[in-house]
Amino acid sequence: MSPPTSSLAVASSTAPTQPKATGNCGCSSSSSAPVTEESVLARIAKHPCYSEEAHHHYARMHVAVAPACNIQCNYCNRKYDCANESRPGVVSELLTPEEAAHKVLVIAGKIPQMTVLGIAGPGDPLANPEKTFRTFELIAQQAPDIKLCLSTNGLMLPDYVDRIKQLNIDHVTITINMVDPEIGAKIYPWVHYRRRRYRGIEGARILHERQMEGLQALTEADILCKVNSVMIPGINDHHLEEVNRVIRSKGAFIHNIMPLISAPEHGTHFGLTGQRGPTPKELKALQDNCSGNMKMMRHCRQCRADAVGLLGEDRSQEFTKDKFLEMAPEYDLEQRQEVHAGIEKFKAELKAAKEKTATQKQKRGPKILVAVATKGSGIVNQHFGHAKEFQIFEVDGVEAKFVGHRKVDHYCQSGYGEEATLDNIIQAIADCQGVLASKIGSCPQQQLRDAGIEPIETYDTIDKAALSFYEQYLQNNPR
Ligand code: CLF
């Protein structure tokens, strides 16, 4: 089995399980069509953020058309992109809606597996409504198969739900870090609303009320809503379980709890005052605690406001403004549909192979973690030394479940292995029992073994390779 194109990425299967939630008042959504699991699956099947499976195969892109913001978050420095959906310390080139549309049409031709256009900054898209909606309008007219996606802090959301619906924007993210304004006051120093600036609890209360109103309105309009929450130890880490319960009750589709990334050089309030982010273990524990309540996103890469490509890769530098303005738009609906059909066929083959393995192996054993070097398509297909991240799978003898990723500096620099980098990689995957890659040099192999991580060279589907490693691991380490 080979992936449909060499540049594609892959899949483990996490089906959405949420039927439409009922509102707080107990009444069900006012949407006329009942939301069946199948219809929701179809809506998210090509969205790499809403579907973990899709993120191995389909790409997204962002256009940075929205510079202004209407609130202040303590983890944001306004010189950079909105940290609600981006890594701090990243600056995107600002585009006009027309430039943005040109960029989308160029990339739709060059990366046909790009299925989603998101607007996520560099400020708040709904603090820049004309530029944001003009961009969406242009794309809807010229590239009708591209899904439209919007990310907002939620302050102005209730005013725009009708327009969002009209434009067929089916995916909206709200960043909700609290449902208690007292906690909110520790995250948001001020909120600018209807020409007035509100500080402290008063501002946080307005933001909270508007976020809840916006979420409820999205649910009633049958728009799939993802909620992002930034986990800030000592401030909202315990509170996020309550946030999770509330957003579920109001109909959010998926919850993405992201770690605070905080460093003094970012110049943010939290960075300068020494507020730490959570450890991977703390983040996973919170995600695990919330996962019984609703579908959790664990594959977010906190990308840039001008991100391009699969979630695990960043091709934005291939499409800087000076470059893409020189390129001709090559949007070709037929060619894109052919590529998508190839991806769907490959996904079906992967699924069948996975189901076959699962029926053969029915006894679940103790769980172990395995790190995987992959360029996508659900295959172990990357050299250990070239990996900029390792995907982490929890394996129990029956299935290999994606549970997160660890970013690393790649070990192989100009053809030579870097010792300090290898130490950092080993630290990043220290809780894994094995690492799977298409090639691993003899030197890193030895050091990985010394650290208790078994190196495995293979080129196979992740499921098959991980389950086969599991068997071997249990034979060598009987419990
Ligand atoms: Fe972009 Fe966000 Fe839409 Fe995705 S990103 S606007 S929902 S298309 Fe995705 Fe990036 Fe995480 Fe955002 S990985 S930061 S969740």
Ligand code: SF4
């Ligand atoms: Fe920064 Fe985004 Fe918060 Fe605005 S909403 S202050 S741009 S992180």
